[in-house]
Amino acid sequence: MTTGASATARSGLEAVTDEAGRLLVLALDHRDSLRVEFDAEDPDSVPFDTLVQFKVDLVTGFGARPTAVMLDPELSIDPILGAGLLPSSVGSLCALEAQGYLGDPDARTNQLLDGWSPARAGAVGASAAKLLVLYRPDRGATTDAQDDLIRQVVAGCGEAGLPLFVEPVPYDVVDHHDRERTVIASAERIAALGPDVIKMPFPGDVDHPERWASACRGLDDSIDVPWAILSWGVGHDVFVRQVEAACAQGCSGFMAGRAIWREAVHTADRRDVIARVALPRFDALVAAAAEARSVFA
Secondary structure, eight states, X not given: OOOOOOHHHHHHHHHTSOTTOOEEEXXXXXSHHHHHHHOSSOXXXXXXXHHHHHHHHHHHHXXXXXXXXXXXXXXXXXXXXXXXXXXXXXXEEEEOBOOOOTTOTTOOOOOBOTTOOHHHHHHTTOSEEEEEEEOOTTOTHHHHHHHHHHHXXXXXXXXXXXXXXXXXXXXXXXXXHHHHHHHHHHHHHHHTTOOSEEEEEOSSOTTXXXXXXXXXXXXXXXXXXXXXXXXXXXXXXXXXXXXXXXXXXXXXXXXXXXXHHGGGSSOSOHHHHIIIIIHHHHHHHHHHTTTOOOTTO
């Protein structure tokens, strides 16, 4: 597998990977979902400053451990990237998609955050851009609309010289067979649109570990761009096993958030929880990704 990144996009990929080309990324681009973590009953009531401070605390606590941190324009680009809080060895990915889909099961197409583009992400100093899309490869016009958005951002990233990470999030998954088919078919369809990396949910179902290796191999065989996995709601212990299984089959690492830092949301001593819980979890994931394939391989 090789990446077709331009020279400038390759520089961005180098900024978000380690010397072995692995992606060991801390995800902090949550917005709607982070509000739910703080208050599931009334997420809109969570103060803006509470969310910003949470992200600042995590970045400060993690220091130079991650190869990169995923940030968002609404809550973290200015107070973290703009304030120079990231160590020089840590890259950054700027999320471009708008939020606002909680509670609306019919909201299946995404839009860019108002005023944001790959060019602006590059202008504020991001190493790479990230686009999340709600995605099933079998939804006709809805899928076509999501593909058009991906093409638009691929083109914009090409002009801006930024690598693009696309994150397709499945929905209406009915069983483990549907999960595997949907994840792999989504990756195959999106890879053809020209992203530099695909950030994928784990293709194997948690209740069927006997299929994990073949599912990951099927995903890797279906695409010709690097891929990394996200936790997609599973607990940390399961995610460690998934990272190890995926990286044994060609995955280039992990890009994860809540499976690492969820316990730091509700605590009187966040610094202690980060040091005692979140950092060891991250280190365990790094160890699980020992066999990860370089994004440049």
